[in-house]
Amino acid sequence: MIHAYVDDTPQHFQTLRAAIRELDTGIIRKAAHSLKSSSANVGADGLAHLCKEMEKLGRTDSTEGASDMLTDMEQEFQAVRHSLSALLEKET
Template identity: 30%
Template sequence: MSSIDLKIFNELREATGAEFISELVHAFLEDAPVQIAQMRSALTASDVEAFRRAAHTLKSNAATFGAAELSALARELEMLGRENNLAVGNRIEVLNEAFERVKNRLNELE
């Protein structure tokens, strides 16, 4: 599975312009690690709502760039949060690795 769906990414670039995409990628790459960190600290604090919200934002943003795998992983975590279930196992590590792949790919594409 490719980390970024090129069809979605190219459509996005075409509709909004290369310069804007560069800004948008920048905002995403800056925010996503914050959300992952928020999820980690929310787990420690057992703050289900903060956990769910961070996962929700990451899910949404990954989908914007066509990062389907990352979005699906974030969605799984969001759903666990919604069900008040914070037994997430190693899912955050898996998510983080997926994000690293997305980050590398976006840097290439930009």
């Protein structure tokens, strides 16, 4: 499950980046919701919270601040990926 999360999350970021560029708030909402759920499943609560905020933007049909929020999400993911990698190494 952790491997799938680490492998799939960059694609969610690409989807969000394209949706922000195209002002497609429906895709922003859907992608953020999906990433929020998967982040929560692996215990990445900080990232899940950021995804929830991005999802809210999509629900309100807004992209204001979305690019900066996406940058924050990507930075948080780097920290999460580092922690998850360390956890996986410890288990092997």
